[in-house]
Amino acid sequence: MAICLVTGGAGFIGSALVRELVLRGHSVRIVDNFLTGCRDNLPPDVSNIELFEADIRDLKRLQPIFHGVDYVFHHAAIPSVPRSVEDPETSNAVNIDGTLNVLLASRDAKVKRVIYAASSSAYGDTPTLPKLESMPPNPLSPYAVNKLTGEFYASVFAKVYGLETVSLRYFNIFGPRQDPNSPYSGVLSRFITSLLRSQPPTIYGNGEQSRDFTYVDNAVHACMLASEAPNVSGKVFNIAMGASHTLNQVLDFLQNILGTKVKPIYADPRAGDIRDSLADIELARKSLAYEPQIAFEEGLRRTVQWYKENLGRHAAN
Ligand code: UD1
Numbered sequence: 001m002a003i004c005l006v007t008g009g010a011g012f013i014g015s016a017l018v019r020e021l022v023l024r025g026h027s028v029r030i031v032d033n034f035l036t037g038c039r040d041n042l043p044p045d046v047s048n049i050e051l052f053e054a055d056i057r058d059l060k061r062l063q064p065i066f067h068g069v070d071y072v073f074h075h076a077a078i079p080s081v082p083r084s085v086e087d088p089e090t091s092n093a094v095n096i097d098g099t100l101n102v103l104l105a106s107r108d109a110k111v112k113r114v115i116y117a118a119s120s121s122a123y124g125d126t127p128t129l130p131k132l133e134s135m136p137p138n139p140l141s142p143y144a145v146n147k148l149t150g151e152f153y154a155s156v157f158a159k160v161y162g163l164e165t166v167s168l169r170y171f172n173i174f175g176p177r178q179d180p181n182s183p184y185s186g187v188l189s190r191f192i193t194s195l196l197r198s199q200p201p202t203i204y205g206n207g208e209q210s211r212d213f214t215y216v217d218n219a220v221h222a223c224m225l226a227s228e229a230p231n232v233s234g235k236v237f238n239i240a241m242g243a244s245h246t247l248n249q250v251l252d253f254l255q256n257i258l259g260t261k262v263k264p265i266y267a268d269p270r271a272g273d274i275r276d277s278l279a280d281i282e283l284a285r286k287s288l289a290y291e292p293q294i295a296f297e298e299g300l301r302r303t304v305q306w307y308k309e310n311l312g313r314h315a316a317n
Contacts, residue, residue: 005029005069005111007056007102008076010037012178012186013117013170016216017073017223022048024224031056031065031076035094041177056098059105066109071227074102075117077147080184084143085272095146096153103157103165113164115226116154118236119147120171120212120277129244130280133169133236141272151236158234165233166226168219171240171279175216175299176306188213188300191251192307195260205269207248210276212240215299218292225288232287240279241292253297257304 004021008014009030014037021028027048033055042049054061056076066072077095078084084091099116106114123131124138139145154165172186180189194201222239226232245253251264284290294302 001025001027002070003027003029003068004071004073005031005066006073006075007031008037008074008117010034010039010041010051011075012041012175013173013216013219014073014075015041015043015177016175016220017075018049019043020220020224029065029069031062033076036078036179038179056101057093059101062101062105063108066105066111069106069109070112072102072106072111072114073117073223073227074099074114076102077117079143080182081121081141081143081272082270083184084141084146088142091142091146095143096149099150100153103153103163107157107161107163111163113166113227113233114154114157115223116150116165116167118151118167118169119144120169120238120240120279121274122148122151122169123274123277125274129276130242130278131238132280133238133283140274143272155234155236166229167236168222168226168239169236169279170219171212171214171238171277173214173216173219175303176310180307187211187247188250188303189307191254192304193311195254195258195262196307196311198260198262200262201251201264203247203251203264203266204273206266207251207264208246209273210244210246210278212242212244212277212279213250213296213299214240214292215294215296215302217294217299221293222284222288222290225290229288235287237284237288237290238279238281239284239290240281241296242279242281243296244276244278245296253300254304257301
């Protein structure tokens with residue numbers, strides 16, 4: 001059994017990863033500063049978990065925590081496009097300086113491999129769909145620049161220092177425990193909780209923008225594969241479903257599941273947003289043996305069910 005460290009382990013994707021690693025019998029160390037993560041996300045049985053309240057911007061604090069670690073799953077980030085537009089300095093400090101610190105601490109601790117949560121936002125609005133990893137990036141927001149820089153650092157650490165790294169470009173991950181309560185929250189968490197509260201969801205733009213929405217268990221599955229696959233160090237992989245839906249379509253799906261007929265409010269498009277996003281996932285299929293495990297509609301049903309049972313936890317704001 002391995003010692004695995006999850007940065008952002010109290011966050012949405014990080015906590016799903018922690019659950020899977022514990023289930024597989026690994027010892028897990030969590031590094032989280034609880035800026036966007038929360039203790040409620042952690043599993044009830046924490047016997048195999050060590051929790052370190054630490055900020056990835058603080059390298060000195062990180063270094064001892066990384067001693068003896070086998071695998072690092074780097075998921076601590078400020079994960080929002082609009083937040084990065086409003087406050088580019090904090091996004092830069094956490095997402096770029098923090099990532100560099102995680103890589104330095106991993107290198108010094110001789111970690112076997114670092115899995116980095118990269119982002120499809122790197123592709124920007126280039127017209128060709130689906131997006132292939134070989135396409136030139138075209139970031140449109142400070143957040144996209146942050147996440148792309150992290151990828152470059154990860155692959156340079158593989159080349160220069162021999163630290164094994166794999167970057168997973170996530171496409172719009174959704175699922176249980178995504179915090180719906182900030183204006184920066186992921187769109188599906190916002191739509192579902194608005195409908196459950198019988199409030200109109202807000203759609204920025206005309207709702208015809210599309211995303212390759214990916215249920216969180218598929219991202220976790222990809223992480224497990226990326227930590228084991230041979231000959232992938234320094235590389236970047238799209239992790240998605242390989243199918244996209246518009247916001248208008250998704251809202252219709254959700255209204256069908258919930259039996260609601262709430263009219264959305266259409267507002268101005270958001271700065272830094274891309275229009276369409278769709279992944280080619282052949283490279284991940286070939287190199288990681290990745291295959292989505294949970295279909296989009298099933299993921300939506302599971303997510304809706306979770307929010308139904310846990311809405312009280314997320315007080316409205
Ligand atoms: C998301 C992730 C980002 C990730 C990227 C690629 C979040 C918060 N952001 O960015 O971390 O790197 O996917 O995987 O999970 N919208 C509405 N109404 C709302 C909220 C959003 O119409 O209440 C719209 C936005 O304007 C945008 C679309 O929905 O057009 C998606 O927005 P969002 O869920 O924030 O995701 P991305 O910006 O695509």
